[in-house]
Amino acid sequence: MKFERSDLLGIEDLTRDEIGAILEATDSFAEISERPIKKVPVLRGLTVVNLFFEPSTRTRTSFELAEKRLSADMVNIAASTSATVKGETLKDTARNIEAMSIDMLVVRHSASGAPRFLAEVLACPVVNAGDGAHEHPTQALLDMYTVRKKVGKLDGLHVGIVGDILHSRVARSNIWGFTKMGARVTVCGPATLIPPGIETLGAAVTTDLDGLIPELDILMLLRIQTERLSQCFFPSLREYAEIFGVDSARMARARKDVIVMHPGPLNRGVEITPDVADGPNSVILEQVKYGVAVRMAVLYLLSGGERTSEDTH
Amino acid sequence: MKILIKGGRVIDPSQDLDGAADLLLDGGAIAALGPDAAAAGTADTVIEARGLVVAPGLIDMHVHLREPGREDEETIASGTRAAVAGGFTAVASMPNTEPVTEGEEGVKFVVAKACDAALARVHPIAAVTAGLRGEMLAEIGAAAAAGAVGLSDDGSPIANSGLARRALEYARMLDRPVISHSEDPGLVGRGVMNEGRVSTRLGLRGIPNESEDVAVARDIALARLARARLHVAHISTARSLELVAEAKRLGAAVTCEATPHHFALTDEAVASYGTNTKMKPPLRAEPDVAALRHALRTGQVDAIASDHAPHSQEEKDQEFDVAPFGIIGLETSLGLALTELYHKQVITLVDLVRLMSTNPALILGLRSGTLRPGAPADVTIFDPGRDWTVDPAAFLSISRNTPFSGWQLKGKAVTVIVDGRILLRDGEITV
Amino acid sequence: MVLRDKAQIMDADDIARALKRIAHEILEKNRGARDVILVGIRTRGAPLAKRVADLVKSIEGTQVPVGILDITLYRDDLQLVAKQPVVGKTELAADVEEKVVVLVDDVLFTGRTIRAAMDEIVDFGRPKSIQLAVLIDRGHRELPIRADYVGKNVPTSARETITVKLVETDGEDAVSVQEMADEI
Numbered sequence: 001m002k003f004e005r006s007d008l009l010g011i012e013d014l015t016r017d018e019i020g021a022i023l024e025a026t027d028s029f030a031e032i033s034e035r036p037i038k039k040v041p042v043l044r045g046l047t048v049v050n051l052f053f054e055p056s057t058r059t060r061t062s063f064e065l066a067e068k069r070l071s072a073d074m075v076n077i078a079a080s081t082s083a084t085v086k087g088e089t090l091k092d093t094a095r096n097i098e099a100m101s102i103d104m105l106v107v108r109h110s111a112s113g114a115p116r117f118l119a120e121v122l123a124c125p126v127v128n129a130g131d132g133a134h135e136h137p138t139q140a141l142l143d144m145y146t147v148r149k150k151v152g153k154l155d156g157l158h159v160g161i162v163g164d165i166l167h168s169r170v171a172r173s174n175i176w177g178f179t180k181m182g183a184r185v186t187v188c189g190p191a192t193l194i195p196p197g198i199e200t201l202g203a204a205v206t207t208d209l210d211g212l213i214p215e216l217d218i219l220m221l222l223r224i225q226t227e228r229l230s231q232c233f234f235p236s237l238r239e240y241a242e243i244f245g246v247d248s249a250r251m252a253r254a255r256k257d258v259i260v261m262h263p264g265p266l267n268r269g270v271e272i273t274p275d276v277a278d279g280p281n282s283v284i285l286e287q288v289k290y291g292v293a294v295r296m297a298v299l300y301l302l303s304g305g306e307r308t309s310e311d312t313h
Numbered sequence: 314m315k316i317l318i319k320g321g322r323v324i325d326p327s328q329d330l331d332g333a334a335d336l337l338l339d340g341g342a343i344a345a346l347g348p349d350a351a352a353a354g355t356a357d358t359v360i361e362a363r364g365l366v367v368a369p370g371l372i373d374m375h376v377h378l379r380e381p382g383r384e385d386e387e388t389i390a391s392g393t394r395a396a397v398a399g400g401f402t403a404v405a406s407m408p409n410t411e412p413v414t415e416g417e418e419g420v421k422f423v424v425a426k427a428c429d430a431a432l433a434r435v436h437p438i439a440a441v442t443a444g445l446r447g448e449m450l451a452e453i454g455a456a457a458a459a460g461a462v463g464l465s466d467d468g469s470p471i472a473n474s475g476l477a478r479r480a481l482e483y484a485r486m487l488d489r490p491v492i493s494h495s496e497d498p499g500l501v502g503r504g505v506m507n508e509g510r511v512s513t514r515l516g517l518r519g520i521p522n523e524s525e526d527v528a529v530a531r532d533i534a535l536a537r538l539a540r541a542r543l544h545v546a547h548i549s550t551a552r553s554l555e556l557v558a559e560a561k562r563l564g565a566a567v568t569c570e571a572t573p574h575h576f577a578l579t580d581e582a583v584a585s586y587g588t589n590t591k592m593k594p595p596l597r598a599e600p601d602v603a604a605l606r607h608a609l610r611t612g613q614v615d616a617i618a619s620d621h622a623p624h625s626q627e628e629k630d631q632e633f634d635v636a637p638f639g640i641i642g643l644e645t646s647l648g649l650a651l652t653e654l655y656h657k658q659v660i661t662l663v664d665l666v667r668l669m670s671t672n673p674a675l676i677l678g679l680r681s682g683t684l685r686p687g688a689p690a691d692v693t694i695f696d697p698g699r700d701w702t703v704d705p706a707a708f709l710s711i712s713r714n715t716p717f718s719g720w721q722l723k724g725k726a727v728t729v730i731v732d733g734r735i736l737l738r739d740g741e742i743t744v
Numbered sequence: 745m746v747l748r749d750k751a752q753i754m755d756a757d758d759i760a761r762a763l764k765r766i767a768h769e770i771l772e773k774n775r776g777a778r779d780v781i782l783v784g785i786r787t788r789g790a791p792l793a794k795r796v797a798d799l800v801k802s803i804e805g806t807q808v809p810v811g812i813l814d815i816t817l818y819r820d821d822l823q824l825v826a827k828q829p830v831v832g833k834t835e836l837a838a839d840v841e842e843k844v845v846v847l848v849d850d851v852l853f854t855g856r857t858i859r860a861a862m863d864e865i866v867d868f869g870r871p872k873s874i875q876l877a878v879l880i881d882r883g884h885r886e887l888p889i890r891a892d893y894v895g896k897n898v899p900t901s902a903r904e905t906i907t908v909k910l911v912e913t914d915g916e917d918a919v920s921v922q923e924m925a926d927e928i
Binding site: 021025027031032035037039040042070300303304 | 814816817818819822828830831832833834835863864867868869
């Protein structure tokens with residue numbers, strides 16, 4: 001059970017075994033964050049660049065910590081994709097960075113397919129930290145790891161993903177990941193925010209959250225972005241919260257041991273109420289904790305050397 | 314100079330002709346056609362056409378030549394060279410140049426430049442609205458007088474229905490067709506590819522079929538109201554095809570054209586995020602492509618036109634979201650039509666000539682598109698069985714943005730004669 | 745690369761006697777089992793450490809803490825190896841601060857594994873001292889590392905390799921020498 005790719009661009013292309021290998025590796029890395037000295041020298045001397053074209057505190061910090069705990073040298077670059085900023089092309093930006101002899105690139109971009117575009121141009125490994133509405137593989141991996149840690153397995157679980165599925169890369173990556181690992185996924189949200197053909201990714205679809213909740217082992221909530229209001233996907237945040245928000249009343253209809261997840265950041269009072277977010281079923285903070293471990297595992301697995309000699313240990 | 318084309322299979326739908334015949338050209342006109350053509354006078358040049366198809370010069374009625382303004386992408390000279398290499402004797406050039414080709418001045422520029430530098434004939438299409446801004450009418454009367462054969466805001470729809478109606482009425486007065494880029498901007502939004510399973514999987518914003526269906530329905534309704542001639546450009550959906558067919562049944566003067574990429578590729582081609590699969594209208598899903606091929610078979614589509622849209626390498630070499638829409642097509646159009654339609658038994662060679670010569674000439678009111686004696690000596694001789702591989706590096710166009718690189722095609726132009734001058738001989742440009 | 749069996753140098757009884765002697769030597773050198781922690785280096789050092797702990801218990805009556813150390817992330821040769829080796833968990837079982845940490849491994853060869861193990865141990869805290877117990881010392885040190893407790897010294901050539909099999913990992917107890925043979 002090995003992971004032998006040279007980039008991590010998405011979950012869609014991964015096999016069940018490859019996902020399993022990453023989750024297995026994560027166990028060892030989770031332990032490092034519990035040590036007094038939270039550092040191992042494995043990526044010492046390697047340079048990792050975090051190239052973020054979209055603002056992000058959470059994901060970027062998580063990658064940063066992962067890189068530092070592996071003793072890598074890291075650089076954060078907050079670039080701009082504003083159409084009005086006539087700057088360098090994406091290709092030139094990446095090439096310039098690579099020319100500085102970097103060993104790995106972690107990239108987040110608002111254009112779906114951008115990490116793949118870069119992986120084709122660059123020689124170093126590329127990690128997709130989120131591209132447009134396409135994929136966010138490390139998020140899905142940490143979500144799966146968190147569930148496995150809490151429940152002990154992934155097979156046969158029923159996962160519900162609730163929110164703006166249309167624009168969500170987290171939803172897509174999780175649909176791919178959980179279904180490959182043997183779980184069942186149902187997406188739920190306003191009809192205007194369900195993408196056409198989502199069933200072909202393996203998910204069931206419903207707009208009835210109340211009917212869905214009692215069936216779920218995992219309740220994953222997505223952040224609703226306020227800009228969707230101005231694009232007329234639903235009339236108001238209040239109405240959204242009314243029909244699709246999860247509060248203690250809705251939680252009362254859920255299974256006793258249902259796990260509540262959210263990739264963050266939370267819109268308290270919109271998709272989730274504070275008491276649920278901070279309640280006993282919530283694993284939101286654990287997701288953050290395991291996020292660092294998962295990213296350490298991914299960086300480690302991608303940083304392999306020559307592909308010739310066998311392990312001579 | 315007299316040119317005799319011997320032994321070919323002459324296909325001329327305008328005369329219901331399909332059979333072995335000889336063709337004699339005298340100077341810039343067709344002199345004689347038929348078994349006695351050889352007897353009509355000694356020829357200076359004899360072209361052996363045995364095993365080949367001899368057709369009235371092919372006309373690509375939807376081409377972007379990028380001059381003035383983007384000569385780095387294409388010029389009238391390079392674009393018409395590419396056209397001849399592709400088997401065309403004439404192209405109709407779209408007005409979304411910089412500055413926009415509108416009014417007397419814009420059209421005269423194109424006409425003069427073409428006179429000077431073009432290999433194939435260039436028939437200018439002028440803008441409908443000033444600056445293509447969709448706010449006010451451009452001086453289309455003056456444009457028509459200066460030589461514009463059609464009117465279009467191609468690249469954009471005319472969003473304001475009231476203005477679109479006025480444009481159609483005015484165009485009727487000038488007896489010019491309005492060529493519509495039918496799309497509803499609100500439904501297109503910031504979409505970059507066809508909306509469907511593939512766009513969902515790739516996380517790219519989608520352009521639903523209905524953005525075209527709704528606009529075609531509107532354009533047809535307005536054309537009927539204005540009693541004007543409407544030509545729907547690059548038709549791509551099953552429903553649009555139905556609407557056009559219905560309009561014809563109701564007696565409206567509506568025609569439509571399809572591009573080779575819309576009958577050769579589906580939206581699955583976008584899976585690798587290659588920007589040479591990004592154009593408008595987008596590549597559609599399988600059912601629409603099947604409907605288009607069916608419509609081509611049953612004669613519901615009037616013309617094949619490439620929508621040749623050159624773009625520089627740097628501009629296309631970007632993320633999918635940001636890369637400009639459009640691909641080139643002059644040098645692959647005939648090959649794709651023969652490979653994907655003729656050799657797959659979707660259409661006959663007679664249909665093909667009608668789609669690529671006869672009808673475009675009728676729609677644009679050109680004297681070519683026929684081999685009747687007295688017509689201009691524009692002839693395309695092609696070999697329907699010639700095997701070749703698409704190699705963009707060998708293209709005569711300045712640009713290279715094609716998704717067909719490496720495709721094995723069957724059928725190619727061999728000889729092209731424009732105005733009695735042999736410009737392409739045995740597949741090579743002679744000038 | 746083909747390995748040809750050359751000789752078996754220890755059987756199950758030999759291994760048992762060696763480990764018993766090592767357990768006695770640890771107790772002798774440290775004057776008892778107080779403040780001693782055994783840490784087995786993955787993979788085969790781990791069961792060996794457990795066995796030594798059990799032997800110490802049967803001799804002194806004291807249960808010494810036994811931990812497992814995975815040194816993959818501290819290796820100095822990761823850039824030379826094929827796709828990243830699988831990393832196992834490190835579980836130290838007890839705080840190392842001011843303790844005598846006895847590292848246990850099956851074979852001592854170049855010394856690089858022990859170097860990595862020491863670097864990792866000191867990242868957990870500051871032991872009073874670190875000692876090393878190995879079942880086999882085959883020579884060819886590339887770093888200034890030496891074992892405090894050795895089951896058997898087996899001088900070898902560079903073409904030879906030592907193979908240790910343990911019941912817990914391989915189903916039998918045996919130590920053999922193999923030689924790299926040319927392909928036939």
